[in-house]
Amino acid sequence: MIPTEDELKTLRTYIKTSKGDVDKLGGPERFLLVLADMPMLENWIAAMLFREEFANRHEDLVKKVRIAIAAAAQVHSSEALRDFFALVLSIGNFINEGHMLGNAVGFTFESTNLLSGMKMANKRGTLLHYLVHVLKDKLPEKLDAIWSELPDLKRVMEFSLEFLSSEISDVSTACRGAQKTLSVLEKVTSEAIKHESRTILHPKPSTINHQQSTIYNQPSTFATINF
Numbered sequence: 001m002i003p004t005e006d007e008l009k010t011l012r013t014y015i016k017t018s019k020g021d022v023d024k025l026g027g028p029e030r031f032l033l034v035l036a037d038m039p040m041l042e043n044w045i046a047a048m049l050f051r052e053e054f055a056n057r058h059e060d061l062v063k064k065v066r067i068a069i070a071a072a073a074q075v076h077s078s079e080a081l082r083d084f085f086a087l088v089l090s091i092g093n094f095i096n097e098g099h100m101l102g103n104a105v106g107f108t109f110e111s112t113n114l115l116s117g118m119k120m121a122n123k124r125g126t127l128l129h130y131l132v133h134v135l136k137d138k139l140p141e142k143l144d145a146i147w148s149e150l151p152d153l154k155r156v157m158e159f160s161l162e163f164l165s166s167e168i169s170d171v172s173t174a175c176r177g178a179q180k181t182l183s184v185l186e187k188v189t190s191e192a193i194k195h196e197s198r199t200i201l202h203p204k205p206s207t208i209n210h211q212q213s214t215i216y217n218q219p220s221t222f223a224t225i226n227f
Helices: 005-017 027-036 041-077 079-095 109-116 127-138 140-149 161-188 191-201 207-222
Strands: none
Touching: 005 027, 041 161, 079 109, 079 127, 079 140, 109 127, 127 140
């Protein structure tokens, strides 16, 4: 859509040799000339494209953030998951008996990654497999309760939390960039172009400002989730 340097050079050469007679140009060529005279063309088009896709991106991000927050709340309040972690602690203390790590009263959430990394003596599984086997055999109701108390856990596993945080940051940055482009255009363009910029880029009533503030608030909310 944006005219290349070669296209502009060809058009300007023609205008120069034809003494500015643009009536002989076709519609596409005249359109390129109009674009070439617009200040901050690339930024202006980027702002328009961002405005067009903003609603869908905003809706998708808000949906995922709400799922993540719901899943975090469920993990925090799940009695069955707390009992599972108590079993993990008991087995961990048994394994580390007589060691400085034994008789622990708790463990960090990050250390649960060791469950899938610690191989069983028969090499037929990991400690996590053993724990699930114990629950199925001795406490099947607890295993069922974990899934029933964590309905959003599988949904939040469908996307990356790191990518979600990065996407929120990207949208926030793009919002600020679009607003900056509009602000600069209002200062450097004529009254006619200023009117067109407001008509094309400014939604009603100030959708970008309103939804931008919504997106800005998401990272702070998201930051409170600890996994």
